[in-house]
Amino acid sequence: MDSTEEILNLLRDNARISVEDISAMTKKSVEEVKSIIQQLENDGVIMKYAAIINPEKDSKAKEKVCAEIEIQVTPEREHGFDGIADRIYRFPQVKSLYLMSGGYDLKVIIEGETLQEVALFVARKLSTLQGVRSTKTHFILKTYKENDIVYIEENSDSREGAMA
Template identity: 75%
Template sequence: MDGKEEILDLLRENARLSAEDISAMTKKSEAEVNAIIKSLEDEGVILKYAAIVNPEKDETCRDKVFAEIEIQCAPEREHGFDKIAERIYRFPQVKSLYLMSGGYDLKVVIEGDNLRDVASFVSSKLSTLNGVRSTKTHFLLKKYKENDVLYVEDESDRREGVMA
């Protein structure tokens, strides 16, 4: 494993690691670590550092509504799905957008303040775009795990019972 991959793996696990910590873990100098991280940022490999927040415990997020929308659309000549994807990802409500294989073409994850916001977005903005043939909206009810992060606390008692 080269230095870049090793450092990327460490940062994927904990983006708050300092160059000093990474240096100690990789046996590279702090200057080498800083140079590798800078090159990863410059090359666009590292796009952003972010905190993963449990929405159940964050008051500003607790009442937000998240929906996953399956979109069937017509690809554009010479651009495929890229142009319609670009029109969709520019909406501030869109948190994620993926080109998919299977029964639909694009998967969009959006955030709204309430059900009405999400419904309005789908009916007035998303479904009216040229090329959109159909949408199917699924509302997120509870997050258990996302990107290897558990959002639920295991409160069960795992001790074994004792028979007398």
């Protein structure tokens, strides 16, 4: 593994790791690590540093309503799926957008204040876009794991189970 990939892996695991710690772990100088990170940022490889927040423990996130929407679309001549994807990801409610294989074309993760707000967004904004053939909305009720982080606190019982 080259040093760039090694640094990326360390940052994927912990974006708050210090340059000095990365330097010690990769056996590169602090200046080399800073230079590699700066180049990754300039090249758009590293786009953002963000905290992963447990939605069950964040009162503001608990109040939000999240939904996953499956969308079937008609690809546009000249632009394929990119043109309609461009129109969809510009909505502030859209948190993620994926081109999919299988039974539908696009998967959208959206966030709203209420169930009604999400439903109205789908009915009035998303489903009315030219090229959208159908939508199927799934409300996210609880998050167990996301981005390799398990949100459920395990109340493990260290006693061994008795076998009858």
